[in-house]
Amino acid sequence: MAGNVTSLFRGTAAHSPSMAALTREGDGAGPVDFCIPCNPYFPTPAMFDELASRLREIITYYPSSADTITSELCSLLQLPPQCVAMGNGSTELITWIDHLLVRESLAIPVPTFGRWTDQPMETGKRVDMFPLQESTGFALDLAAYAKFIRARGTRVAVICNPNNPDGGFLPRQSVIQFMDAMADLDLVIIDESFLEFADAESEPSVVEDAVMRPNVIVLRSLGKNFGLHGIRFGYMVANPSLAGKVRSMLPKWNLNSFAETVVFMLKNHGAEYMESLHMVRRDRLDMARQLSALPGLTIYPSQGNFLFVRLPVGAEGTVVRDRLLTEHRILVRECGNKVGSSSRFLRLVVRPQTDVRRLVAGLEQVLYGSRKATAAPELSNGAGYSSGTAMVDRLVGSTNGAGMQGLAAQANAWPGQPAQPQPVAAAAPQPSLPPGPPARPAAASPYPAQQPVAAPVYPAQQQPMAAPGYPTPQPTSWPAAAQGPGAMPAQMPPAAMPGPAQSAGLQPAAQTGMPGMAGAPSMGAQGGLTAAQVRGRTQPEPPPPQADAGWGAVGAMLYNQAG
Numbered sequence: 001m002a003g004n005v006t007s008l009f010r011g012t013a014a015h016s017p018s019m020a021a022l023t024r025e026g027d028g029a030g031p032v033d034f035c036i037p038c039n040p041y042f043p044t045p046a047m048f049d050e051l052a053s054r055l056r057e058i059i060t061y062y063p064s065s066a067d068t069i070t071s072e073l074c075s076l077l078q079l080p081p082q083c084v085a086m087g088n089g090s091t092e093l094i095t096w097i098d099h100l101l102v103r104e105s106l107a108i109p110v111p112t113f114g115r116w117t118d119q120p121m122e123t124g125k126r127v128d129m130f131p132l133q134e135s136t137g138f139a140l141d142l143a144a145y146a147k148f149i150r151a152r153g154t155r156v157a158v159i160c161n162p163n164n165p166d167g168g169f170l171p172r173q174s175v176i177q178f179m180d181a182m183a184d185l186d187l188v189i190i191d192e193s194f195l196e197f198a199d200a201e202s203e204p205s206v207v208e209d210a211v212m213r214p215n216v217i218v219l220r221s222l223g224k225n226f227g228l229h230g231i232r233f234g235y236m237v238a239n240p241s242l243a244g245k246v247r248s249m250l251p252k253w254n255l256n257s258f259a260e261t262v263v264f265m266l267k268n269h270g271a272e273y274m275e276s277l278h279m280v281r282r283d284r285l286d287m288a289r290q291l292s293a294l295p296g297l298t299i300y301p302s303q304g305n306f307l308f309v310r311l312p313v314g315a316e317g318t319v320v321r322d323r324l325l326t327e328h329r330i331l332v333r334e335c336g337n338k339v340g341s342s343s344r345f346l347r348l349v350v351r352p353q354t355d356v357r358r359l360v361a362g363l364e365q366v367l368y369g370s371r372k373a374t375a376a377p378e379l380s381n382g383a384g385y386s387s388g389t390a391m392v393d394r395l396v397g398s399t400n401g402a403g404m405q406g407l408a409a410q411a412n413a414w415p416g417q418p419a420q421p422q423p424v425a426a427a428a429p430q431p432s433l434p435p436g437p438p439a440r441p442a443a444a445s446p447y448p449a450q451q452p453v454a455a456p457v458y459p460a461q462q463q464p465m466a467a468p469g470y471p472t473p474q475p476t477s478w479p480a481a482a483q484g485p486g487a488m489p490a491q492m493p494p495a496a497m498p499g500p501a502q503s504a505g506l507q508p509a510a511q512t513g514m515p516g517m518a519g520a521p522s523m524g525a526q527g528g529l530t531a532a533q534v535r536g537r538t539q540p541e542p543p544p545p546q547a548d549a550g551w552g553a554v555g556a557m558l559y560n561q562a563g
Helices: 002-010 019-025 045-053 055-060 066-077 090-101 115-122 142-152 172-181 240-247 257-268 270-292 317-328 353-368 390-399 407-411 531-535 550-554
Strands: 032-034 084-087 105-110 126-131 156-160 187-191 216-221 234-238 306-310 330-334 345-349
Touching (some): 032 353, 066 257, 084 240, 105 115, 105 142, 142 172, 156 172, 270 353, 317 330
Antiparallel strands (some): 084 234, 216 234, 306 345
């Protein structure tokens, strides 16, 4: 297999070869997968046995219509079906959103999920890429992003929360404030594909808020959450007009029989699903602790089911990736072909502890040889930025237009990360956004200030920093809305808006994070790990709900139960 590794990665249009291709090149068994970010604990073995027993029936017959499957999913979500469109994976929905709703330009922070940059460019749209800075731990400053959108005149804005590949998290209230500040845009898209794995807030999703706004779409994944990437199913939530426009273009049978079978199984397996999220969150903390013991490896705070890591000075990501695969049968995601990243970064999916020990042993061998070496110190002014390929650098330079001379040129001036963690200073208010229209009073729209992240590297010999809470919201002026014919009227700030009508499925759900950690950000975008988080779960799991309670007892699954 060693001789074919390079050609396998070069010969795929995706970020990595498929598991099927790697299995064919190997001895019939695929590698340990730290690349594809899906839930390793769901479906349960019993659910897989049920699927296997029904395999002949599932693949022999047509599925029900997409409307039937969507209706069943909505009964679990407690959402009106007219606000939901299901797709054959979130990428199908991204494609239709681009074709139907993105007219001329789209803004996206980078690095991020590649389809948000690639898809609009394939249809001739301008993609305005907002660089996330390594010096702040790749945290997204929403105020600066809003200013960037106004300066560029972008018509569609995208936020991934948590972001892929770094796992950066934005509090729900901050996202709502951003949506309302951008109420005059053609579209605001909140990609919550990995939000089920977050535990920084008990109710982090903005799904309920999206259905009340005329220009907001929330995208959600099912394959990642349920550990079933091969089935290809996801959904979007929006007001009935937007959702109906996308739904009307989807084929009647765009969802397959496996997707239908899983969706109809879910009502009987809510407790197992919630427990699987507990275990992923626990493993994320344990994996960060184990990786932090490797000299020179930087672990960034994440709320996804993956960790973004920077390799030690002198390590080349493609070499590390290929050696892990050929020598240790471990597949990792090297991020050199992600715009805004470089080949010095890896994205490592959270897996059970046994697999993580194998990964750590493999990294020790590849990075340091037979024993750990002393990590080379980082230069105080940082190393020059490169995406890893000249082609990507040219792409970024050409798509950002005259307003930006390309990420590579700008990022050369970014300060580097210090080698050791420093105390996090008290947050200072960020510069205000440009003055907003009179209909959007600044005092009624507080906007949380962003804190820089100080070197999120956790040496094993030191006590991890306590994660500070989110700073007190500061009054903020909103960016000026576009004026002229056809401009969307400014929307009332959330404080003045009537709340949504409550139903049984939209009630606040109890936090389901690790016991003893309620209210504490877990590796949030603002700081490091708390001692309690490093220890992990110290109490037994809560008892499962009553058998006849269904999904209602464990909350409105998939959008208001991520804590």
